[in-house]
Amino acid sequence: VEKQKEVSAIHIEKDAVISVDEMRRILGSADHYEALGLSRTNKIDAVFLKKEYRKKAMLVHPDKNMGSPLASESFKKLQCAYEVLSDTTKKRDYDEQLRKEEFKSVAQKSSGTPSQQGRSDYCSE
Amino acid sequence: MASTAAQIHLIRPSFAPNPTRTTSKSGFFGTSVSFTTPKSSLPRLRKCSNRRNHSLRVAAEKVVGIDLGTTNSAVGAMEGGKPVIVTNAEGQRTTPSVVAYTKNGDRLVGQIAKRQAVVNPENTFFSVKRFIGRKMIEVDEEAKQVSYNVVRDDNGNVKLDCPAIGKQFAAEEISAQVLRKLVDDASKFLNEKVSKAVVTVPAYFNDSQRTATKDAGRIAGLEVLRIINEPTAASLAYGFERKNNETILVFDLGGGTFDVSVLEVGDGVFEVLSTSGDTHLGGDDFDKRIVDWLALSFKNDEGIDLLKDKQALQRLTETAEKAKMELSTLTQANISLPFITATADGPKHIETTLTRAKFEELCSDLLDRLKTPVQNSLRDAKLSISDIDEVILVGGSTRIPAVQGVVKSLTGKDPNVTVNPDEVVALGAAVQAGVLAGDVSDIVLLDVTPLSIGLETLGGVMTKIIPRNTTLPTSKSEGSGKKQDITITGASTLPSDEVERMVSEAERFSKEDKEKRDAIDTKNQADSVVYQTEKQLKELGEKVPAEVKEKVEAKLEELKKAITEGVTQVIKDTMAALNQEVMQLGQSLYNQPGATPGAGGADGPSEASNKGPEGDVIDADFTDSK
Numbered sequence: 001v002e003k004q005k006e007v008s009a010i011h012i013e014k015d016a017v018i019s020v021d022e023m024r025r026i027l028g029s030a031d032h033y034e035a036l037g038l039s040r041t042n043k044i045d046a047v048f049l050k051k052e053y054r055k056k057a058m059l060v061h062p063d064k065n066m067g068s069p070l071a072s073e074s075f076k077k078l079q080c081a082y083e084v085l086s087d088t089t090k091k092r093d094y095d096e097q098l099r100k101e102e103f104k105s106v107a108q109k110s111s112g113t114p115s116q117q118g119r120s121d122y123c124s125e
Numbered sequence: 126m127a128s129t130a131a132q133i134h135l136i137r138p139s140f141a142p143n144p145t146r147t148t149s150k151s152g153f154f155g156t157s158v159s160f161t162t163p164k165s166s167l168p169r170l171r172k173c174s175n176r177r178n179h180s181l182r183v184a185a186e187k188v189v190g191i192d193l194g195t196t197n198s199a200v201g202a203m204e205g206g207k208p209v210i211v212t213n214a215e216g217q218r219t220t221p222s223v224v225a226y227t228k229n230g231d232r233l234v235g236q237i238a239k240r241q242a243v244v245n246p247e248n249t250f251f252s253v254k255r256f257i258g259r260k261m262i263e264v265d266e267e268a269k270q271v272s273y274n275v276v277r278d279d280n281g282n283v284k285l286d287c288p289a290i291g292k293q294f295a296a297e298e299i300s301a302q303v304l305r306k307l308v309d310d311a312s313k314f315l316n317e318k319v320s321k322a323v324v325t326v327p328a329y330f331n332d333s334q335r336t337a338t339k340d341a342g343r344i345a346g347l348e349v350l351r352i353i354n355e356p357t358a359a360s361l362a363y364g365f366e367r368k369n370n371e372t373i374l375v376f377d378l379g380g381g382t383f384d385v386s387v388l389e390v391g392d393g394v395f396e397v398l399s400t401s402g403d404t405h406l407g408g409d410d411f412d413k414r415i416v417d418w419l420a421l422s423f424k425n426d427e428g429i430d431l432l433k434d435k436q437a438l439q440r441l442t443e444t445a446e447k448a449k450m451e452l453s454t455l456t457q458a459n460i461s462l463p464f465i466t467a468t469a470d471g472p473k474h475i476e477t478t479l480t481r482a483k484f485e486e487l488c489s490d491l492l493d494r495l496k497t498p499v500q501n502s503l504r505d506a507k508l509s510i511s512d513i514d515e516v517i518l519v520g521g522s523t524r525i526p527a528v529q530g531v532v533k534s535l536t537g538k539d540p541n542v543t544v545n546p547d548e549v550v551a552l553g554a555a556v557q558a559g560v561l562a563g564d565v566s567d568i569v570l571l572d573v574t575p576l577s578i579g580l581e582t583l584g585g586v587m588t589k590i591i592p593r594n595t596t597l598p599t600s601k602s603e604g605s606g607k608k609q610d611i612t613i614t615g616a617s618t619l620p621s622d623e624v625e626r627m628v629s630e631a632e633r634f635s636k637e638d639k640e641k642r643d644a645i646d647t648k649n650q651a652d653s654v655v656y657q658t659e660k661q662l663k664e665l666g667e668k669v670p671a672e673v674k675e676k677v678e679a680k681l682e683e684l685k686k687a688i689t690e691g692v693t694q695v696i697k698d699t700m701a702a703l704n705q706e707v708m709q710l711g712q713s714l715y716n717q718p719g720a721t722p723g724a725g726g727a728d729g730p731s732e733a734s735n736k737g738p739e740g741d742v743i744d745a746d747f748t749d750s751k
Binding site: 015050051054055057058061063064066 | 351391392393394557560561563566567569570571
């Protein structure tokens with residue numbers, strides 16, 4: 001019994017490491033696609049999107065990481081990403097915005113002024 | 126020799142609790158130890174065993190799930206990887222959410238409080254959940270329906286008047302006492318300290334009501350790790366062992382509230398899609414219809430309004446609830462209320478029959494009110510009824526055939542009956558407790574409550590509407606600044622210093638309670654020791670050496686005096702001293718050369734002195750537990 005407990009303790013510790021890595025990855029992601037681990041160029045299947053979201057939610061949800069400040073921040077970001085990408089209208093607007101930003105940053109690079117103003121993530125609340 | 130055998134036999138029982146708890150070591154002590162050693166060695170041994178248990182317990186402290194219901198409450202806990210119901214001290218799986226104060230100031234909680242409601246209606250507090258976290262102006266109707274006095278305090282908040290002890294309680298304090306009992310009983314059942322819990326509330330509880338429920342936990346000395354919605358909890362219990370993707374509708378008709386939630390379950394993720402309900406609809410309302418019907422026909426026949434008589438009203442309510450329950454399985458119920466009141470002509474009785482058809486007619490508008498929330502929840506989830514895979518019934522009132530009929534006609538399918546409607550919420554709360562404690566790894570809940578993860582509740586800030594179809598938490602500042610939806614209505618919850626005062630008061634009461642219980646136990650024990658010793662002395666008669674007998678009698682008189690004086694510690698000390706003498710008495714009999722006590726004599730000491738050492742063990746238990 002003791003051994004089993006030890007094994008499961010190691011298992012939990014390993015899970016915790018994976019969770020923290022995932023939280024950091026999500027918090028460092030540049031856009032909603034990256035947060036969910038998707039490629040912008042591929043067409044997104046709704047079932048696949050939901051599955052990826054759930055998999056990641058299970059890892060970073062605050063309930064699974066009691067007392068971790070990274071958890072709630074990364075979970076919010078993940079949720080926001082899913083909310084936008086799972087809604088066709090929000091996704092369309094968001095894609096549009098991403099394109100504009102890219103265009104701007106290319107333009108700004110040539111003119112030399114900083115960017116990233118008033119970007120909305122298209123989340124409710 | 127028979128007496129020797131009896132003596133050894135009488136020592137064994139005093140050790141009996143030990144071998145079961147510790148290793149064979151105590152068995153060794155038990156048989157070889159002399160008469161006086163048990164007292165000193167026992168507590169030490171027990172302490173050792175305690176430490177052993179602690180080192181074995183790797184997992185963190187147990188977190189329980191509590192369904193704090195309007196009429197009944199239940200507790201669940203994860204045991205062996207599964208949620209189970211924790212039975213209370215009376216051996217029941219649910220506990221009435223009732224608190225009462227008797228005329229001499231004793232506090233009763235649960236079944237014993239419910240049982241005496243008829244004779245003590247003004248001091249018996251039930252359905253308190255209807256008042257928790259509410260302003261007086263919000264609960265005018267409810268206040269009229271209870272047998273105790275609901276009053277308004279200086280801040281417009283609800284207070285419950287208790288004439289028996291001349292005190293006004295906040296609803297939080299009454300709920301705290303229910304919680305305290307639930308947790309105390311759970312600690313006993315689980316054999317470990319319980320100080321953390323997940324507590325459920327109706328999905329339609331607002332922020333004030335949630336905060337007040339949390340405060341009740343705090344007053345009870347309980348850390349409420351999370352408040353979750355009742356229908357959500359039900360879905361956790363239902364979906365705990367199912368891993369397939371399903372969309373489920375939870376139809377929760379409890380004692381006082383009606384909740385509907387639509388959830389999507391898959392890959393271990395429980396996501397609430399929508400929730401809807403009616404805060405003023407529950408089993409109590411169905412009872413009320415029967416009460417009103419009985420009272421009206423009595424008024425027509427006798428010209429007396431029974432609703433004005435608190436005791437009669439309480440009896441009507443209890444009978445109505447029983448009739449309602451009977452009508453779930455029978456097509457008609459007999460109602461018999463002898464001596465319900467009296468006039469100049471003599472006593473009056475109620476003797477009648479209620480058919481299921483009549484009951485359904487009386488409640489037809491209540492049944493109609495079940496429809497809208499179901500339709501709203503589907504609309505909000507952007508689903509049609511054909512998208513629902515399962516309909517789960519929760520709450521005792523879903524046993525009413527007409528309610529099941531409404532569900533069936535609304536959803537076009539037979540509701541799932543695999544879960545127990547009285548227990549499923551507590552079981553689900555236990556699952557969430559397991560998730561938070563790290564015992565359950567493959568489940569996560571995404572709920573839509575305003576009090577969920579990441580959002581702190583501010584005292585007095587009340588969200589007007591739960592944002593539909595929005596899975597919280599999301600930061601309020603993101604997006605289009607929807608924080609305008611929040612309205613400030615002034616706190617209907619307790620100020621924090623008042624909560625602190627109640628916490629310390631509850632702690633003091635619980636200490637007093639323990640002392641009172643200890644006093645009662647000690648006195649009963651002492652009475653029994655006196656009786657047994659007197660019996661033994663009488664039976665042994667001349668066989669006892671005079672000087673030993675004198676000593677025993679002296680101590681016996683001291684104990685009797687101590688009992689009349691009633692100081693617990695003095696009783697304990699004198700009782701211990703008497704037990705010493707009784708042991709000496711036993712030993713003197715054993716040492717008597719050629720002592721051959723008769724058959725009657727052999728029975729006597731074994732039974733009588735049996736009681737002595739047993740008292741000692743309990744004594745050791747008290748000191749140990751402090």
